[in-house]
Each structure stands twice: as structure tokens, then as C-alpha cells.
Amino acid sequence: MQIKNRLYNNTLYISLSGELDEMSANFTRNEMDNIMQISQIKQIVIDLSELNFMDSTGIGILIGRYKKMKLKNIPIFICNPNNHIEKIFKMTGLYEIMPKIS
Amino acid sequence: MKNEMTLHIKSLSINEAFARSTVAAFCAQVNPTLEDIIDIKTAVSEAVTNSVVHAYPNTVGDIKINVVLKNDQVVITITDYGIGIFDTAKAREPFYTTKPDEERSGMGFTVMESFMDSVDVKNNSTRGVTIKMTKKLSLETKAMVAND
Numbered sequence: 180m181q182i183k184n185r186l187y188n189n190t191l192y193i194s195l196s197g198e199l200d201e202m203s204a205n206f207t208r209n210e211m212d213n214i215m216q217i218s219q220i221k222q223i224v225i226d227l228s229e230l231n232f233m234d235s236t237g238i239g240i241l242i243g244r245y246k247k248m249k250l251k252n253i254p255i256f257i258c259n260p261n262n263h264i265e266k267i268f269k270m271t272g273l274y275e276i277m278p279k280i281s
Numbered sequence: 282m283k284n285e286m287t288l289h290i291k292s293l294s295i296n297e298a299f300a301r302s303t304v305a306a307f308c309a310q311v312n313p314t315l316e317d318i319i320d321i322k323t324a325v326s327e328a329v330t331n332s333v334v335h336a337y338p339n340t341v342g343d344i345k346i347n348v349v350l351k352n353d354q355v356v357i358t359i360t361d362y363g364i365g366i367f368d369t370a371k372a373r374e375p376f377y378t379t380k381p382d383e384e385r386s387g388m389g390f391t392v393m394e395s396f397m398d399s400v401d402v403k404n405n406s407t408r409g410v411t412i413k414m415t416k417k418l419s420l421e422t423k424a425m426v427a428n429d
Binding site for chain 2: 198200201202204208232234235236238239240242243262263266267270271
């Protein structure tokens with residue numbers, strides 16, 4: 180798992196690459212929480228174009244981040260999931276809390 | 282043609298990627314579509330994660346993964362020898378988790394059910410849990426399939 184981020188116009192872009200499962204769960208959770216502490220964020224966009232694999236462990240992590248950011252009124256958006264990850268998002272209703280943008 | 286393989290691994294999360302990739306590679310010999318391969322990979326990942334996270338709290342145990350391929354049918358049986366599931370019906374409910382404080386989604390069985398044709402979960406008579414999943418594969422008609 181590799182996590183990159185950049186801040187542009189108060190939007191925090193976080194890019195996940197690799198595989199998100201139980202093995203990479205703690206690292207991903209801690210990294211994202213560290214990055215999301217930046218103060219001037221108005222919204223977050225999670226770019227999954229380089230995420231090759233994810234199972235429901237990833238859903239738990241994303242919902243966890245959503246709950247934390249909701250307390251600060253910061254919305255999170257998802258972009259560029261592959262077909263397989265999109266299937267899991269639709270199945271679990273994740274887009275209802277983290278809308279997909281292009 | 283019938284073919285079979287069995288994999289024994291320790292319940293360590295580092296083995297999850299190995300387990301799902303190995304099962305996917307084994308199934309690839311009958312030329313299923315890439316979509317079916319990824320469905321299988323995901324379902325195996327969910328089942329193995331269950332054993333890693335829930336079967337052996339604070340300890341490491343054994344997980345057995347058996348795969349039987351018969352023409353376009355695959356049967357995957359994943360067995361652990363851990364503490365078992367208290368209520369298997371409840372465990373299968375979407376969003377139900379015994380570990381909400383760990384940010385578990387509770388969607389593992391729902392994902393398995395969606396990606397496979399059938400999923401059977403039962404506590405073993407001795408110890409642990411057996412998850413049996415089946416899927417009828419869509420096979421690529423072309424002889425050569427590009428590796429992804």
C-alpha cells in the first residue's frame with residue numbers, strides 16, 4: 180500500500196495504490212488519519228485509480244474515516260475505482276455517504 | 282476434467298494476498314473471465330480474513346483451503362480450527378459485526394454471497410468453521426487470454 184496526498188484549493192486529494200486488505204489495514208487507517216489532520220481542508224477526494232484490490236476490510240476503513248470527517252463537516256468523495264471495487268461500493272451502499280465524482 | 286489443490290497456511294494477514302492469488306491462479310487454468318477471477322479472489326480474501334481476524338483471537342492457528350475444479354465449476358472450502366461462530370445466521374446479516382470498535386464493516390459474508398453462487402457456513406463438530414463456496418465460471422472462448 181502506498182498513500183500519496185496533495186492539497187489544492189482547500190481540497191485534500193488522497194491517492195491509494197496497491198492492495199487494501201487486512202494486511203495493509205492499520206497502515207492505511209493511520210496514514211489517512213495523519214493526512215486528514217491538515218487544518219485548511221474543506222473537502223477530501225480519495226483517488227483509487229491505482230488501487231488494484233480491495234475487500235470489505237477497505238469498506239470498514241472508509242466508513243471509519245467518513246465518521247471522523249463528518250464530525251468536522253468535511254465531505255469525502257471517491258474517484259476512479261476499478262470495476263471490481265465499484266461492485267463492492269455499490270453492494271455496500273458506500274456511495275450514499277461518499278459520492279463518486281469523475 | 283477434474284483437478285484439486287489444498288493449501289495450508291497460518292492465520293497471518295500477510296498470507297491473505299498469497300492465498301487469494303494462489304486460488305485465482307489455480308482457477309485460471311480453465312480460462313475463466315477476468316471478472317470471475319477477481320470475484321473468486323475477493324471471496325477467498327473475505328473468508329480467509331474471517332479466520333485471521335475472528336477464529337484465533339490473540340493467537341495464530343491453521344487455515345486449510347481446498348479448491349476443486351471440475352470443468353466450469355469451482356468449489357472452494359476454507360476451514361479453520363478456531364473458536365467458531367456463535368450465531369452463523371446472524372454473522373451473515375449485512376453490517377453485522379462482533380468487532381464494531383475495530384471499524385469492521387460486517388460485510389464479509391455479503392460480499393462472498395454476492396460474488397459466488399452459493400456460500401455455506403457451518404461450525405465444525407470438533408473446532409472451528411468451514412465455509413464452502415461454489416461458482417459456475419464463465420469461460421473465455423478464445424484459446425489465448427491476455428495475462429492481466
